Amino acid sequence: MKHIRRNYTSNVILSILKPVLFFLCIFSLFIWGIYITNRTSNEESLRVVEESIQKAAISCYALEGRYPQSFEYLTKNYGISIDTDKYAVFYSVFASNIMPDITVVEK
Numbered sequence: 774m775k776h777i778r779r780n781y782t783s784n785v786i787l788s789i790l791k792p793v794l795f796f797l798c799i800f801s802l803f804i805w806g807i808y809i810t811n812r813t814s815n816e817e818s819l820r821v822v823e824e825s826i827q828k829a830a831i832s833c834y835a836l837e838g839r840y841p842q843s844f845e846y847l848t849k850n851y852g853i854s855i856d857t858d859k860y861a862v863f864y865s866v867f868a869s870n871i872m873p874d875i876t877v878v879e880k
Contacts, residue, residue: 815879822860823877829853830873839869 826844829851833841844864847853855862855877863876 819860819877819879822855823875826853826855826862826864826875826877827872830875834872840866840871840873842866842869 826847829847830840833839833847833851841847841850843866844853844862848855859880861878861880863878864873866873
């Protein structure tokens with residue numbers, strides 16, 4: 774009798790455990806997919822922000838004959854709008870005729 778009862782208990786536990794494990798695997802894959810998508814989206818938005826600043830600096834050079842001396846000049850005169858709570862912009866100028874070093878990082 775004990776052997777039959779143990780087999781029955783094992784079967785019940787397995788019949789409950791299999792769907793739970795399957796659900797946990799699917800749920801883990803779903804969460805992992807969301808994480809990867811979010812990370813890719815953040816990297817792309819960072820690239821777009823940096824590219825827009827570079828394009829504005831190039832436009833300034835084409836129109837004025839020199840690169841802007843500061844990032845603030847670009848925001849005031851070339852319509853650059855960056856979420857400063859989310860991104861930090863490092864803009865360093867060597868000379869007015871050399872493209873500035875522009876780095877954007879996420880805070």
